[in-house]
Amino acid sequence: MSPDITFVAALMADQARSRMLLALLSGKALTATELALEADITAQTASSHLSKLVEGQLLVVRKQGRHKYFQLQSLEVAQLLESLLNLSSVLAHPKARTGPADPLLRKSRVCYDHLAGEVGVGLYHSLLEQQLLTEHSDQVMLTKQGVDFFTAIGVNLTELEKQKRPLxxxxLDWSERRTHLAGALGQWVLQDILNQGWAVRDNDSRVLHFHLKGMASFCKRYRFRTSNQALTGSD
Amino acid sequence: MSPDITFVAALMADQARSRMLLALLSGKALTATELALEADITAQTASSHLSKLVEGQLLVVRKQGRHKYFQLQSLEVAQLLESLLNLSSVLAHPKARTGPADPLLRKSRVCYDHLAGEVGVGLYHSLLEQQLLTEHSDQVMLTKQGVDFFTAIGVNLTELEKQKRPLxxxxLDWSERRTHLAGALGQWVLQDILNQGWAVRDNDSRVLHFHLKGMASFCKRYRFRTSNQALTGSD
DNA sequence: CGGATACTTCGATGGGGGTCGAAGCAAAGT
DNA sequence: ACTTTGCTTCGACCCCCATCGAAGTATCCG
Known part of the structure; x- marks a missing residue:
């Protein structure tokens, strides 16, 4: 018979656990107490939940001294969470307030290992407009110009393509309902932003705080015209 | 804050409900009693579950005389189910027997609206080998030859491309762990198989029964070399 | 060696929800 | 009109599990 999807679904069907998972969607490894705080439960309860999530192989755990760091087990888990987010935000079921989320979160946030939010969506469509990227419905590829462009700014595409994951x-962005760039190249872009010091990650959320000058450099590099609203959260 | 993913997850976190959903993954509309039978519960319990699923917008219902026909609400729901199946089958959690499923199901089955199982996977890789399809990691596109090929066998590609969904x-196939063809073209292929009378759908499952001659025609059309094992379930 | 911090185990409590029987309603068929 | 079939509502039962307090273990720090 079919595998038992209720097992995984049940793991995600709890407020506390789903909050933890969503917090880990930032890609950062978090400790048990941090996650307990995030889910607004006591350490005991969190411990029980976390052991279930590890047991169920949604999380991996790394022990470091007296701390235990938890992370999503794989990209697949992150993708499942994203698709759940998507479907959930689309559905207008009574309990979920469909209202606008934290504006900073909408602006720019980390989606596991790549850039999401308005900035992520904006970048994606800017790349499309410049014909560096082609989008055939769901399939996204670099154009010839795109290959040249990213090679020029220092991406080793052949290296990235060695990865199992797509380039x-x-x-699909749950706040914007439009697509943004994921995959190995999406990861590279986010890493680059951080390496350049254009933005810093919020410690307590998935928010990505762009510095003013960083946003300018970012726009320049990707020839990306942003609306004039303040996109920076700090500085 | 983030939308409440526990709502959707909880809907899928029940044996009876998930069985119903999985049964509906065949794409067919089923009545309440059929679904009750599928989930091995009484009509009362099924009624309660089904109203929850409709309320939660995972299903749509169509009343016809004294019957009520249920269907998955959207392709997104089907995709979420598929990804849950994938993750669940990969994880080796104790409760799920990871053993081989029903051999007929493994051979050839319907995945919502396209072909899956060994035949589906085989076709996909055959198309790749013939360079009718190119696969850039996750992105799949028809090659020039592919366009010619499908046009030659009667596909109106421009018509198909009008759809919102990708061509x-x-x-990813949960039984084979390899990819098969979905999208508008995948749907066309399945429709064609049925129209040509090469195969019939099982009434009680997602199994697709190929006739011997049908399988031969199918292989011929797609220049597809199948292993000599009997791929037919009937005839 | 204490004392603090991080995490776990145990036990008790309570609530949510899955289940079915019985009865009710609605639509066909005869 | 009567019966059959398909589905729903109501009510009662009961099990599962999330939660927390208290106590226990492990690790680091001074």
């Missing part, structure tokens, strides 16, 4: 992937 | 889509 480009269209990831 | 080609790689869908």
């Amino acid at each position: 480009c992937k269209a990831c | 080609c889509k790689a869908c």
Whole structure:
């Protein structure tokens, strides 16, 4: 028979656990107490939940001294969470307030290992407009110019292509309902932003705080015209 | 804050409900009693579950005389189910027997609206080998020859491309752990198989029964070399 | 060696929800 | 009109599990 999907679904069907999982969607490894705080439960309860999530192989755990760091087990888990987010945000079921989320979160946030939110969506469509990227419905590929462009700014595409994961992937944004860039290249872009010091990650959320000058450099590099609203959260 | 994913997850976190959903993954509309039978519960319990699923917008219902026909609400729901199946089958959690499923199901089955199982996977890789399809990691596209080929066998590609959904889509097969063809073209292929009378759908499952001659025609059309094992379930 | 911090185990409590029997309603068929 | 079939509502039962307090173990720090 079919595998038992209720097992995985049940693991995600709890407020506390789903909050933890969503917090881990930032890609950062978090400790048990941090996750307990995030889910607003006591350490005991969190411990029980976390052991279930590890047991169920949704999380991996790394022990470091007296701390235990938890992370999502795989990209697949992150993708499942994203698709759940998507479907959930689309559905207008009574309990979920469909209202606008934290504006900073909408602006720019980390989606596991790549850039999401308005900035992520904006970048994606800017790349499309410049014909560096082609989008055939769901399939996204670099154009010839795109290959040249990213090679020029220092991406080793042949190296990235060695990875199992796709180079480009269209990831549907739950706040924007439009696609943004995921995949190995999406990861590279986020890493680059951080390496350049254009933005810093919020410690307590998935928010990505762009510095003013960083946003400018970012726009320049990707020839990306952003609306004039303040996109920076700090500085 | 984030939308409440526990709502959707909880809907899928029940044996009876998930069985119903999985049964509906065949794409067919089923009545309440059929679904009750499928989930092995009484009509009362099924009624309660089904109203929850409709309320939660995972299903749509169509009343016809004294029957009520249920269907998955959207392709997104089907995709969520597929990804849950994938993750669940990969994870080796104790409760799920990871053993081989029903051999007929493994051979050839319907995955919502396209072909899956060994035949589906085989077709996909055959198309790749013939360079009718190119696969850039996750992105699948028809090659020039592919366009010619499908046009030659009667596909109106421009018509198919009008749909919102992608023309080609790689869908990971949970039994084979390899990709098969989904998307509008995948749907066309399945429709064609049925129209040609090469195979019939099982009434009680997602199994697709190929006739001997049908399988031969199918292989011929797609220049597809299948292993000599009997791929037919009937005839 | 204490004392603090991080995490776990145990036990008790309570609530949510899955289940079915019985009865009710609605639509066909005869 | 009567019966059959398909589905729903109501009510009662009961099990599962999330939660927390208290106590226990492990690790680091001074």
